[in-house]
Amino acid sequence: NAGVTQTPKFQVLKTGQSMTLQCAQDMNHEYMSWYRQDPGMGLRLIHYSVGAGITDQGEVPNGYNVSRSTTEDFPLRLLSAAPSQTSVYFCASRAGEKLFFGSGTQLSVL
Amino acid sequence: ILNVEQSPQSLHVQEGDSTNFTCSFPSSNFYALHWYRWETAKSPEALFVMTLNGDEKKKGRISATLNTKEGYSYLYIKGSQPEDSATYLCALVMRFGAGTRLTVKP
Numbered sequence: 001n002a003g004v005t006q007t008p009k010f011q012v013l014k015t016g017q018s019m020t021l022q023c024a025q026d027m028n029h030e031y032m033s034w035y036r037q038d039p040g041m042g043l044r045l046i047h048y049s050v051g052a053g054i055t056d057q058g059e060v061p062n063g064y065n066v067s068r069s070t071t072e073d074f075p076l077r078l079l080s081a082a083p084s085q086t087s088v089y090f091c092a093s094r095a096g097e098k099l100f101f102g103s104g105t106q107l108s109v110l
Numbered sequence: 111i112l113n114v115e116q117s118p119q120s121l122h123v124q125e126g127d128s129t130n131f132t133c134s135f136p137s138s139n140f141y142a143l144h145w146y147r148w149e150t151a152k153s154p155e156a157l158f159v160m161t162l163n164g165d166e167k168k169k170g171r172i173s174a175t176l177n178t179k180e181g182y183s184y185l186y187i188k189g190s191q192p193e194d195s196a197t198y199l200c201a202l203v204m205r206f207g208a209g210t211r212l213t214v215k216p
Contacts, residue, residue, distance in 0.1 A: 033204065035206075040119070042199060042206040042209050043154070043199065043201075043206040045204050045205065058204070090153065097142050097159045098156050098159065099154070103152070103153050104153060
Protein backbone atom coordinates (compact mmCIF):
# COMPACT_ATOMS: atom_id res chain seq x y z
CA ASN A 1 0.00 0.00 0.00
CA ALA A 2 1.31 3.43 -0.92
CA GLY A 3 -1.26 5.13 1.34
CA VAL A 4 -2.08 8.70 0.34
CA THR A 5 0.06 10.09 -2.48
CA GLN A 6 0.22 13.78 -3.28
CA THR A 7 1.89 15.43 -6.24
CA PRO A 8 3.71 17.69 -6.77
CA LYS A 9 5.67 18.23 -3.55
CA PHE A 10 6.59 21.79 -4.50
CA GLN A 11 5.09 24.26 -6.94
CA VAL A 12 5.59 27.92 -7.76
CA LEU A 13 2.87 29.74 -9.67
CA LYS A 14 2.35 33.23 -10.94
CA THR A 15 -0.81 35.10 -9.99
CA GLY A 16 -3.63 34.11 -12.30
CA GLN A 17 -2.19 30.75 -13.33
CA SER A 18 -4.19 27.60 -12.82
CA MET A 19 -3.06 24.23 -11.63
CA THR A 20 -4.26 20.96 -10.15
CA LEU A 21 -2.89 19.32 -7.03
CA GLN A 22 -3.20 15.57 -7.32
CA CYS A 23 -4.20 13.22 -4.53
CA ALA A 24 -4.60 9.46 -4.77
CA GLN A 25 -5.16 6.76 -2.18
CA ASP A 26 -5.07 2.99 -2.56
CA MET A 27 -6.85 2.06 0.67
CA ASN A 28 -10.38 2.16 -0.78
CA HIS A 29 -11.40 4.91 1.63
CA GLU A 30 -14.67 6.62 0.84
CA TYR A 31 -13.84 9.86 2.65
CA MET A 32 -11.17 12.19 1.29
CA SER A 33 -10.38 15.79 2.11
CA TRP A 34 -8.07 18.71 1.39
CA TYR A 35 -6.55 20.97 4.03
CA ARG A 36 -4.31 23.99 3.91
CA GLN A 37 -1.83 24.76 6.63
CA ASP A 38 -0.81 28.30 7.40
CA PRO A 39 1.40 29.53 10.25
CA GLY A 40 -0.49 29.90 13.51
CA MET A 41 -3.72 28.57 12.01
CA GLY A 42 -3.39 24.82 12.09
CA LEU A 43 -5.08 22.81 9.37
CA ARG A 44 -8.16 24.28 7.70
CA LEU A 45 -10.56 22.16 5.68
CA ILE A 46 -10.98 23.28 2.07
CA HIS A 47 -13.22 20.62 0.51
CA TYR A 48 -14.14 17.07 1.29
CA SER A 49 -15.81 14.11 -0.33
CA VAL A 50 -17.70 11.23 1.24
CA GLY A 51 -17.58 9.09 -1.89
CA ALA A 52 -17.27 9.10 -5.66
CA GLY A 53 -19.48 11.76 -7.19
CA ILE A 54 -20.05 13.59 -3.89
CA THR A 55 -18.13 16.67 -2.78
CA ASP A 56 -18.81 19.43 -0.29
CA GLN A 57 -17.25 22.64 0.95
CA GLY A 58 -15.22 22.91 4.08
CA GLU A 59 -14.14 25.93 6.06
CA VAL A 60 -12.18 27.79 3.36
CA PRO A 61 -13.46 26.68 -0.09
CA ASN A 62 -13.20 29.95 -2.04
CA GLY A 63 -10.80 29.83 -4.97
CA TYR A 64 -10.69 26.03 -5.07
CA ASN A 65 -12.62 23.39 -7.00
CA VAL A 66 -12.69 19.63 -6.49
CA SER A 67 -14.18 16.62 -8.17
CA ARG A 68 -14.38 12.95 -7.24
CA SER A 69 -14.87 10.77 -10.28
CA THR A 70 -13.27 7.70 -8.68
CA THR A 71 -12.81 6.43 -5.12
CA GLU A 72 -9.03 6.66 -5.52
CA ASP A 73 -8.55 10.22 -6.77
CA PHE A 74 -9.47 13.61 -5.34
CA PRO A 75 -7.77 16.44 -7.24
CA LEU A 76 -7.81 20.05 -6.02
CA ARG A 77 -7.94 22.76 -8.67
CA LEU A 78 -6.85 26.36 -8.37
CA LEU A 79 -8.53 28.14 -11.28
CA SER A 80 -6.77 31.50 -10.90
CA ALA A 81 -4.04 31.41 -8.28
CA ALA A 82 -3.69 34.29 -5.84
CA PRO A 83 -0.86 35.11 -3.40
CA SER A 84 -3.29 34.37 -0.54
CA GLN A 85 -3.23 30.74 -1.68
CA THR A 86 0.43 30.40 -0.82
CA SER A 87 0.33 27.60 1.71
CA VAL A 88 1.10 23.96 2.38
CA TYR A 89 -1.69 21.68 1.19
CA PHE A 90 -2.47 18.29 2.65
CA CYS A 91 -4.75 15.64 1.29
CA ALA A 92 -6.18 13.05 3.67
CA SER A 93 -8.37 9.99 3.52
CA ARG A 94 -10.26 8.51 6.40
CA ALA A 95 -10.99 5.06 7.72
CA GLY A 96 -13.37 5.11 10.67
CA GLU A 97 -12.15 7.90 12.90
CA LYS A 98 -8.56 7.83 11.69
CA LEU A 99 -7.17 10.27 9.10
CA PHE A 100 -4.29 9.29 6.84
CA PHE A 101 -2.37 12.24 5.43
CA GLY A 102 -0.35 12.68 2.29
CA SER A 103 3.12 14.23 2.48
CA GLY A 104 1.94 17.70 1.50
CA THR A 105 2.39 20.14 -1.38
CA GLN A 106 4.18 23.41 -0.73
CA LEU A 107 2.66 26.00 -3.04
CA SER A 108 3.95 29.53 -3.58
CA VAL A 109 2.00 32.05 -5.62
CA LEU A 110 4.02 35.07 -6.69
CA ILE B 111 -18.73 27.82 14.39
CA LEU B 112 -16.80 25.03 16.10
CA ASN B 113 -13.74 26.61 17.71
CA VAL B 114 -10.96 24.31 18.80
CA GLU B 115 -8.37 26.10 20.88
CA GLN B 116 -4.97 24.81 21.89
CA SER B 117 -2.59 26.19 24.48
CA PRO B 118 0.14 27.03 24.77
CA GLN B 119 1.07 27.89 21.20
CA SER B 120 4.65 26.76 21.81
CA LEU B 121 6.59 25.12 24.58
CA HIS B 122 10.30 24.65 25.20
CA VAL B 123 11.36 22.05 27.76
CA GLN B 124 14.55 20.29 28.77
CA GLU B 125 15.11 16.61 28.10
CA GLY B 126 13.63 14.62 30.95
CA ASP B 127 10.98 17.20 31.86
CA SER B 128 7.36 16.15 31.87
CA THR B 129 4.93 18.47 30.15
CA ASN B 130 1.29 18.85 29.23
CA PHE B 131 -0.85 20.98 27.01
CA THR B 132 -4.52 21.64 26.47
CA CYS B 133 -7.16 21.36 23.80
CA SER B 134 -10.44 23.22 24.48
CA PHE B 135 -13.67 22.81 22.55
CA PRO B 136 -17.40 23.51 22.86
CA SER B 137 -18.86 20.81 25.09
CA SER B 138 -22.19 20.60 23.27
CA ASN B 139 -22.69 18.01 20.50
CA PHE B 140 -19.38 16.29 21.20
CA TYR B 141 -18.62 13.28 19.02
CA ALA B 142 -14.91 12.47 19.05
CA LEU B 143 -11.60 14.20 19.68
CA HIS B 144 -8.42 13.35 17.85
CA TRP B 145 -4.80 14.04 18.82
CA TYR B 146 -2.12 14.11 16.12
CA ARG B 147 1.63 14.37 16.23
CA TRP B 148 3.19 16.37 13.40
CA GLU B 149 6.93 16.35 12.90
CA THR B 150 8.52 18.98 10.69
CA ALA B 151 8.60 17.99 7.01
CA LYS B 152 6.33 15.01 7.64
CA SER B 153 2.58 14.38 7.61
CA PRO B 154 0.41 14.48 10.73
CA GLU B 155 0.25 11.10 12.42
CA ALA B 156 -2.71 9.98 14.51
CA LEU B 157 -1.99 9.49 18.23
CA PHE B 158 -5.36 9.01 19.90
CA VAL B 159 -9.07 9.03 19.20
CA MET B 160 -11.12 9.81 22.29
CA THR B 161 -14.86 9.50 22.48
CA LEU B 162 -16.05 9.05 26.07
CA ASN B 163 -16.02 11.49 28.95
CA GLY B 164 -13.28 10.39 31.33
CA ASP B 165 -11.41 8.55 28.57
CA GLU B 166 -7.72 8.12 29.20
CA LYS B 167 -5.43 6.83 26.47
CA LYS B 168 -1.74 5.98 26.65
CA LYS B 169 0.99 5.30 24.10
CA GLY B 170 4.42 4.87 25.62
CA ARG B 171 5.30 8.08 27.47
CA ILE B 172 2.38 10.00 25.95
CA SER B 173 -1.08 9.97 27.46
CA ALA B 174 -4.28 11.95 27.04
CA THR B 175 -7.41 12.58 29.06
CA LEU B 176 -10.82 13.84 28.01
CA ASN B 177 -13.49 15.88 29.80
CA THR B 178 -16.46 16.34 27.47
CA LYS B 179 -18.62 18.05 30.09
CA GLU B 180 -16.22 20.96 30.52
CA GLY B 181 -14.83 20.78 27.00
CA TYR B 182 -11.14 20.02 27.30
CA SER B 183 -8.52 17.38 26.72
CA TYR B 184 -5.00 17.24 28.10
CA LEU B 185 -2.01 15.65 26.43
CA TYR B 186 0.83 14.63 28.75
CA ILE B 187 4.37 13.67 27.87
CA LYS B 188 6.39 12.05 30.65
CA GLY B 189 10.18 12.41 30.58
CA SER B 190 10.34 14.38 27.30
CA GLN B 191 12.97 13.35 24.78
CA PRO B 192 14.34 15.37 21.82
CA GLU B 193 12.49 13.04 19.46
CA ASP B 194 9.21 14.22 21.02
CA SER B 195 9.80 17.62 19.41
CA ALA B 196 6.84 18.16 17.10
CA THR B 197 3.59 20.04 16.77
CA TYR B 198 0.71 18.36 18.56
CA LEU B 199 -2.70 18.95 17.01
CA CYS B 200 -6.14 18.22 18.31
CA ALA B 201 -9.22 18.04 16.09
CA LEU B 202 -12.99 17.80 16.42
CA VAL B 203 -15.18 16.88 13.47
CA MET B 204 -12.31 17.57 11.08
CA ARG B 205 -11.75 21.04 12.56
CA PHE B 206 -8.21 21.36 13.85
CA GLY B 207 -6.73 23.52 16.53
CA ALA B 208 -3.67 25.61 15.68
CA GLY B 209 -1.42 23.17 17.51
CA THR B 210 1.15 23.28 20.28
CA ARG B 211 4.72 23.29 19.03
CA LEU B 212 6.93 21.38 21.47
CA THR B 213 10.71 21.70 21.43
CA VAL B 214 12.70 19.41 23.72
CA LYS B 215 16.27 20.54 24.29
CA PRO B 216 18.94 17.91 24.97
